[in-house]
Amino acid sequence: MTRKKVKLEWITNDNARRVSLKKRRLGLSKKMNELSTLCGVNACAIIYGPNEIELTVWPSHDVVQQQLTHFQSLSELE
Amino acid sequence: MTRKKVKLEWITNDNARRVSLKKRRLGLSKKMNELSTLCGVNACAIIYGPNEIELTVWPSHDVVQQQLTHFQSLSELE
DNA sequence: AGACCTATCTTTAGACT
DNA sequence: GAGTCTAAAGATAGGTC
DSSP: OOSSOOOSSOOOSHHHHHHHHHHHHHHHHHHHHHHHHHHTOEEEEEEEOSSTTOEEEESOHHHHHHHHHHHHHHHHHO | OOSSOOOSSOOOSHHHHHHHHHHHHHHHHHHHHHHHHHHTOEEEEEEEOSSTTOEEEESOHHHHHHHHHHHHHHHHHO
């Protein structure tokens, strides 16, 4: 998205894709962090690649677990 | 962050905070969307405010539910 | 409250190390 | 592979209607 406008589609080049994932994950974390502090909300994210090894949670495994439980109890009410 | 550099702290003004939350949630969704398409990964997010009415999930309630289940089954393996 | 605008800040693709 | 750099693309605070 910068030296060249990027198309919103799967990056075929393996290396480029991995680099992009790494960078964007970082950027996303930053944004999540900003959102939650600036606006005083709870937020969590789960990201995982095709190979289940690349699992990333934000802000932390524990918090995610907690919020999932909360979310699911809300879901049941509907 | 634009006409003025914003400090990374709770926005005290109620209206400004709500507006910011709305805008940033949108921006975040966009980023999530980009991340998942560009890099071919699954991603989901849960955002909720102090009042539980403002619950937002991405990309959809159903997908989040699905991914939570997946995540929890992985967690149990550890 | 909501949509649109735009100057300015932030993110990031690509190149290099 | 993992950091650093940098210009271009993208996000957004504050304003207006």
